[in-house]
Amino acid sequence: MSYAAKVLRVLLLLTLVLVFVFPFIWMLSTSLKTYLESIKFPPDFLPKAPQFVNYSKTYVRIHFFHYAMNSVIVTFSIVIGQLLVCIPAAYAFAKKKFRFAGLFFAIVLIDLVLPAQVTFVPIYVLVSDFGWLDTYWAMIIPFIYSSFAIFFMTQAFKQIPDELLDAARMDKATELQIIVQLMLPIAKPFVLTAMLFTCISKWNDYFWPLILTNSESVRTLPMTVKGMISDTPGLTQWNELMAGNMMLIIPILVLYIAANRFIKNAFVYGIK
Amino acid sequence: MVNRIIRNPYILIAPAIILVSVFSLYPILFAVRVSFMNWDTVLGTKENVGFDNYIHIFKDPVFWKVLKNTLIFAFFTVVIGIVMAFVIGIFLQKNRFSDNLVQSIIFTPNILSAVSVTVMWMWLMDPNVGIINYVLKWFGLPTLKWMMSPDTSLMSIIIVSIWKGLGYNVMIVIAGLQSIPRYIYEAAKLDRAGRWTTLFRITLPLLSPTLFFLLITSIISSFSAFDVVSLMTNGGPENSSNLIVYWIYQIGFLQFNIGKASAGSILFMIMVSIIAVINYVFFNKKVHYQ
Numbered sequence: 306m307s308y309a310a311k312v313l314r315v316l317l318l319l320t321l322v323l324v325f326v327f328p329f330i331w332m333l334s335t336s337l338k339t340y341l342e343s344i345k346f347p348p349d350f351l352p353k354a355p356q357f358v359n360y361s362k363t364y365v366r367i368h369f370f371h372y373a374m375n376s377v378i379v380t381f382s383i384v385i386g387q388l389l390v391c392i393p394a395a396y397a398f399a400k401k402k403f404r405f406a407g408l409f410f411a412i413v414l415i416d417l418v419l420p421a422q423v424t425f426v427p428i429y430v431l432v433s434d435f436g437w438l439d440t441y442w443a444m445i446i447p448f449i450y451s452s453f454a455i456f457f458m459t460q461a462f463k464q465i466p467d468e469l470l471d472a473a474r475m476d477k478a479t480e481l482q483i484i485v486q487l488m489l490p491i492a493k494p495f496v497l498t499a500m501l502f503t504c505i506s507k508w509n510d511y512f513w514p515l516i517l518t519n520s521e522s523v524r525t526l527p528m529t530v531k532g533m534i535s536d537t538p539g540l541t542q543w544n545e546l547m548a549g550n551m552m553l554i555i556p557i558l559v560l561y562i563a564a565n566r567f568i569k570n571a572f573v574y575g576i577k
Numbered sequence: 578m579v580n581r582i583i584r585n586p587y588i589l590i591a592p593a594i595i596l597v598s599v600f601s602l603y604p605i606l607f608a609v610r611v612s613f614m615n616w617d618t619v620l621g622t623k624e625n626v627g628f629d630n631y632i633h634i635f636k637d638p639v640f641w642k643v644l645k646n647t648l649i650f651a652f653f654t655v656v657i658g659i660v661m662a663f664v665i666g667i668f669l670q671k672n673r674f675s676d677n678l679v680q681s682i683i684f685t686p687n688i689l690s691a692v693s694v695t696v697m698w699m700w701l702m703d704p705n706v707g708i709i710n711y712v713l714k715w716f717g718l719p720t721l722k723w724m725m726s727p728d729t730s731l732m733s734i735i736i737v738s739i740w741k742g743l744g745y746n747v748m749i750v751i752a753g754l755q756s757i758p759r760y761i762y763e764a765a766k767l768d769r770a771g772r773w774t775t776l777f778r779i780t781l782p783l784l785s786p787t788l789f790f791l792l793i794t795s796i797i798s799s800f801s802a803f804d805v806v807s808l809m810t811n812g813g814p815e816n817s818s819n820l821i822v823y824w825i826y827q828i829g830f831l832q833f834n835i836g837k838a839s840a841g842s843i844l845f846m847i848m849v850s851i852i853a854v855i856n857y858v859f860f861n862k863k864v865h866y867q
Contacts, residue, residue, distance in 0.1 A: 324740075328698070331700075346706050393592070394593035403587065427842075431599070446596075550692075553690060557690075
């Protein structure tokens with residue numbers, strides 16, 4: 306690489322780091338300021354004395370525990386539901402021959418093309434007809450099905466040679482044993498990728514909780530942090546809002562740092 | 578017993594087919610039917626009104642403004658997002674420690690909730706006490722009212738959307754770059770092809786399927802943008818940052834007019850389908866494969 310290209314590269318890297326890291330640092334710094342420090346202009350970079358109390362105050366104020374539990378319940382129910390619905394379907398599409406398999410597969414994939422934003426109005430009507438508004442059902446049942454998970458796992462299962470399945474059948478393995486003890490261990494990285502992707506996107510979801518719930522009872526973590534933004538501009542308690550936002554970000558950031566490469570792959574191959 | 582049941586492929590796919598029918602297929606048909614109705618969810622009145630909802634939409638100046646906003650939003654987020662991803666991808670494609678670290682850093686906003694990201698940016702862009710205005714002032718530039726002003730609200734949500742999505746686009750570009758075989762570059766070197774020739778004659782054409790994939794998925798996702806609008810501006814001020822999905826939400830959920838909202842959904846679906854068809858036609862014919 307020429308000298309000029311090297312300089313250009315380093316400059317680009319530094320700019321990117323600044324543009325992508327600074328907002329987080331600034332948020333952390335604000336979350337530890339007093340309210341008056343947070344609205345001081347020109348701002349001080351660091352708080353005089355870090356106000357860790359902002360975090361405990363916010364924890365109580367936004368009912369963090371209640372919403373975090375809702376997030377855990379909703380996310381894990383969806384992941385388990387998807388495993389129960391998508392693995393059998395993917396197994397059938399990958400390893401069974403049956404009439405209209407192509408047609409059914411096309412039906413299954415329909416919302417891989419169409420964004421969810423196309424059907425949110427009728428889904429709302431449907432869910433309210435079922436009497437599910439403001440219940441966990443509304444937050445879980447429509448999402449335990451995933452085109453992407455079925456598609457992704459079907460591709461993974463197809464790569465497992467049929468001979469292996471035949472050999473297992475010769476040894477009198479039952480169908481359930483074939484799925485659980487043979488297919489799943491081999492396809493484990495793919496299944497985990499699909500579920501990790503579901504986990505992150507449901508944990509972060511803002512759109513569906515907004516549409517499908519009206520009360521606070523079953524809403525998830527992002528909703529409560531959003532609720533901290535004051536409707537009157539200028540009255541937002543920025544320091545506490547940033548503390549709340551840090552509490553929303555930290556769990557997923559820890560997960561990301563722990564499983565960095567895995568998560569990046571989940572997204573890149575997930576959406577592709 | 579269990580074994581006999583799960584031997585039948587129709588039973589294996591049944592839960593998936595039932596769910597996709599109830600929550601994807603039926604809602605599409607339902608939206609088509611309701612788009613021809615005047616349905617007020619507060620009064621509970623329903624009546625068939627033919628094409629009235631569609632006529633109302635086409636006569637509504639807000640719809641045209643929203644459509645224009647959506648096109649502007651999609652154009653800037655997609656073009657800037659892909660060009661930046663291409664340049665950054667070229668610089669970060671090696672498997673060096675520094676490259677991987679920066680890739681991870683710019684990917685971070687992708688795994689965070691839209692709420693986290695917008696709350697953070699609303700703080701940075703606050704017209705009175707935000708750090709961005711402070712920096713602008715420091716450089717002697719005029720400060721902006723960002724999401725509070727009709728002139729800059731659309732720009733504000735464009736900036737945040739590009740920032741959130743950039744890391745993902747970069748990862749796709751890098752995955753594409755790494756799939757180009759090394760021997761092609763070695764052959765080019767032997768032929769004494771220069772850096773720019775290699776970039777424009779080899780890298781770009783061989784990356785074109787990846788870029789085209791990115792183009793189509795980015796257009797569809799920017800057409801579907803909702804979170805950033807809802808969180809940062811509520812479409813305002815004066816609908817200056819209102820985009821089509823948020824506008825449908827306003828009609829259905831704030832004005833309680835499910836019929837008109839469904840008609841809006843159908844128009845939105847038609848737009849997305851056109852993009853998908855273009856994708857299908859071009860992806861199969863025009864794009865350069867190695």
